[in-house]
Amino acid sequence: MAWLRKIPRSPYWQAIVCKPDGTRTTRSTRTTNKREAQKILVEITKAEEAGKDGKLTEKIARKIISDLYANANKDSLDESSIEEYFQSWLKRKQIESSESTASRYTPLINRFIGHLGNKAKLDLLHLSHKDIVKARDKVASTLTASTANLMVKAVRAALNQAIRDGLLDTNEADKITQLKQTKPKSRRPFTSDELRRLMNAADFEWKGMMLCAIYTGQRLTDIALLTWQNLDLANEQLIFKARKTGRSMAIPLAKRLKEYIDQLPAGDDPSAPLFPAAFARRSRNNNAGPLSNQFYNLMVKAGIAEKKTHTKQGEGRSSKRKTNSLSFHCLRHAATSMLKNAGVSDAVARDIIGHDSEAISRQYTHIDLAAKRKAIEALPDIF
Secondary structure, X not given: OOEEEOOOOOOOOEEEEEOXXXXXXXXXXXXXXXHHHHHHHXXXXXXXXXXXXXXXXXXXXXXXXXXXXXXHHOOOOOOOEHHHHHHHHHHHHHHHOOHHHHHHHHHHHHHHHHHHHHHHHOEHHHOOHHHHHHHHHHHHXXXXXXXXXXXXXXXXXXXXXXXXXOOOOOOHHHHOOOOOOOOOOOOOOOOHHHHHHHHHHOOHHHHHHHHHHHHHOOXXXXXXXXXXXXXXXXXXXXXXXXXXXXXXXXXXXXXXHHHHHHOOOOOOOOOOEOOHHHHHHHHHOOOOHHHHHHHHHHHHHHOOOOOOOOOOOOOOOOOOOOOOOOOOOHHHHHHHHHHHHOOOOHHHHHXXXXXXXXXXXXXXOOXXXXXXXXXXXXXXXXX
């Protein structure tokens, strides 16, 4: 038996509907007029009874509700398939949010739609928390719990927008709890020997990008998208805005990095990239993934990482992804540690690297034994 009720934060009457499997769901009548809502409720009750007898098709049910809604509101009932709505939401995110946010959500939403299968073609109202949980668990089994939780977060954000758009009244993703995350493998800085091996294995452009990371501590995307106008050669410094934080950066050029830049063929176009191949590759993609993969292959060539394969016995593309303790980001750890080991104050190191807090800076700091021994030996003899 269906009935009406009011819920907080909504001016509309809500119809509580019993599904054929015995569960209940809430559907908005999209009217504040109780008399009109009761008319809709009568038709819903008829549809309920037809559903129990197996005589109600989705097409007939949607027509009943759509006609009643049009009569009550002098407008057509909005409808959208799950896939259509999420894709349109992603397009809105690209306009309304930062590039990094949109690029982070896009593969997650596409993965979610893929896990829904044929159900993605159904109306958004058909999406249940069970569908989201099923997709979440599939992602967690092949990737990580962190990625699965982030996917649910993206779905929740999209459904919140659907509520604001008037397509839904409740957010099914709100019913889902986060998966427990295992402690991620800690990153470490490259050793001096590993850095030398990387430099020997790299081509000219990757050498420059690594020098830039070692002597400025910046992220892969920021380095790949550097242009000549980011160079203040008069004052020998690099000037840019970090894409992740929006922070304006001004970093003096280290001697080694300056020597590399002096070898670059300078042109007349200030918007020309410092690292053309990397710039083109990053510009073609929404994220730095392809460049990260290229750097991983460089580590394999240098003999400091194992070659990735999907053909190992007992493993494949469906097996759980393994994380690596080394990546391009570890050059950022190396830069932070080198600054601290050289006795640079925390405040100055944080400003150069671009860390917003002392806590984050500590995560990137790895003080070597020689620096600690030097500090101990510098203690005064109190006797």
